[in-house]
Amino acid sequence: xxxSASIQALIAxxxxxxxxxxxKLRDELLAEGLLWVVSHGSRKSYRARDTEALxxxxxxxxxxxxxxxxxxxxxxxxxxxxxGNSKLVKIRSCPGFPVNSYEPIExxxxxxxxMVNPQEGSFLFVVDWxxxxxxxxxxxxxxxxxxNFRMIRKQRAFFEKYLxxxxxxxxxxxxxxxxQSTDLRRWLCAIPNSYLHFGDFDLAGIxxxxxxFQKYIGKNRxxxxxxxxxxxxxxxxxxxxxxxxxxHFRNIxxxxxxLQQLIDLIHRERKAYDQEGYIFECE
Numbered sequence: 001x002x003x004s005a006s007i008q009a010l011i012a013x014x015x016x017x018x019x020x021x022x023x024k025l026r027d028e029l030l031a032e033g034l035l036w037v038v039s040h041g042s043r044k045s046y047r048a049r050d051t052e053a054l055x056x057x058x059x060x061x062x063x064x065x066x067x068x069x070x071x072x073x074x075x076x077x078x079x080x081x082x083x084g085n086s087k088l089v090k091i092r093s094c095p096g097f098p099v100n101s102y103e104p105i106e107x108x109x110x111x112x113x114x115m116v117n118p119q120e121g122s123f124l125f126v127v128d129w130x131x132x133x134x135x136x137x138x139x140x141x142x143x144x145x146x147x148n149f150r151m152i153r154k155q156r157a158f159f160e161k162y163l164x165x166x167x168x169x170x171x172x173x174x175x176x177x178x179x180q181s182t183d184l185r186r187w188l189c190a191i192p193n194s195y196l197h198f199g200d201f202d203l204a205g206i207x208x209x210x211x212x213f214q215k216y217i218g219k220n221r222x223x224x225x226x227x228x229x230x231x232x233x234x235x236x237x238x239x240x241x242x243x244x245x246x247x248h249f250r251n252i253x254x255x256x257x258x259l260q261q262l263i264d265l266i267h268r269e270r271k272a273y274d275q276e277g278y279i280f281e282c283e
Contacts, residue, residue, distance in 0.1 A: 010035075010048045011055050018044045027248055031207055032057060033144065033200075037244055056181055096127040097184040100174040102153045107173075108133040116173065120153060129187050136192060138171045139163065141225070142184070144199040144208065145275050149176045154279050162225065168194065189216055198225040201234065202241060202272030203249035206263060210254065224259050230273070237271030245272065 006020040015038060018026065026046065029035045034054050035046045048054040104117035110131040118124050126132045134140070141159070143149040152159070152174050163170055177184040188195050195217055199205035206224065214222045227233070250267075254260045266272065 007058070010046070011051050013048065013051050015045050015047045018046060021046060029054070029057075030245075030248065031204055031211075033204060033208065050178075053178055094127070095181070095183055096125060096129045097181070097187070098123050098125050098149065098176045098178060100124070100149060100152055100176075101172070102156045102159075103171070105134065105138060105171065105173055107135070123150065129183050130190075132187065134173055134191065134193060135171070137169050138173050139169045139194045139196055140188065140191075141172050141174050141196045141198055142188075142213065143174055143176055143275075144197075144205065146176060146178055148198065148275050148279055149174060149178075151279050158227075158278055162227065165228075168196065185212060185216055188213070193221075195222040196225050197222065198275060200272065200275050201226075201230055201237070201262070201266065203245045203252060203263070203266060205275075206254075206259065206266075207249050207252050210252065219256060223256070224262070226258055226262050227278070230262065231265055231269075233273045233277060234265060234269045234271045237269065237273035239271055241272040242266065242270050 004022075006016045006022075009016050026035070029046075030037070034049055034057060036049055038045045038047060099116055100118060100123040101116050104115055107114045107116050108131075109126070110128055114132075116124060143152070148155065159172060160170065162168075163172065175184055195213065197209045197213055199209060209222075209224050252263060254263060
């Protein structure tokens with residue numbers, strides 16, 4: 001497979017004109033929150049939010065993109081010298097996903113005790129995710145934004161209040177799907193725990209939940225975190241981002257009453273609100 005010049009440019013951190021990108025792939029990457037939109041009057045260009053996450057997503061989407069994993073120094077000659085096989089394709093170097101918590105949680109990894117209790121200013125990364133087991137009374141909270149994920153202790157009061165008001169377990173394990181892959185989703189499908197999705201309060205964020213999580217986990221075990229004050233927060237949200245997303249996601253629907261209410265509210269306000277706004281909720 002020949003990787004297009006536009007994709008190579010995005011992965012290199014460069015800005016790419018919208019006319020240079022395949023429209024279907026562009027819309028998909030926008031829906032996944034992998035691209036920034038840069039407006040130039042009536043024209044738009046795009047830049048990767050995180051080049052490693054973009055590369056990981058493309059590789060997981062289509063194995064033909066695995067060529068992206070081969071570093072420039074990994075020529076066929078050097079691979080032949082090191083392995084005796086010039087056609088060897090590198091496997092994923094970093095499977096798994098990050099985990100975080102604001103209190104100790106006794107988990108198991110490959111059958112052994114694994115305490116999730118990262119020090120302030122850090123989080124853990126579970127590579128051998130297929131052997132990662134957590135207590136059944138722990139709720140898993142997926143955090144889309146890495147800044148929110150890193151700073152969950154600042155949001156502890158916010159999460160504890162929400163979990164109590166909605167009848168969830170008070171014990172929470174936080175997960176992120178960075179780098180972009182299906183590992184987290186596959187793990188969630190294999191465990192019995194409830195899943196609570198904490199994403200941006202916009203149409204793209206809800207679409208990620210519906211298409212990447214609820215579709216596979218099911219409505220009985222997955223739900224979207226909807227704060228009680230989201231209506232007032234949306235009033236100060238971004239009209240521009242709503243307008244940018246509306247054409248792509250105007251028709252998303254949910255048969256979960258609370259989530260459909262949120263969708264209707266976003267359309268009514270014509271605004272989008274970032275989850276980062278809740279980072280300092282307990283300060």
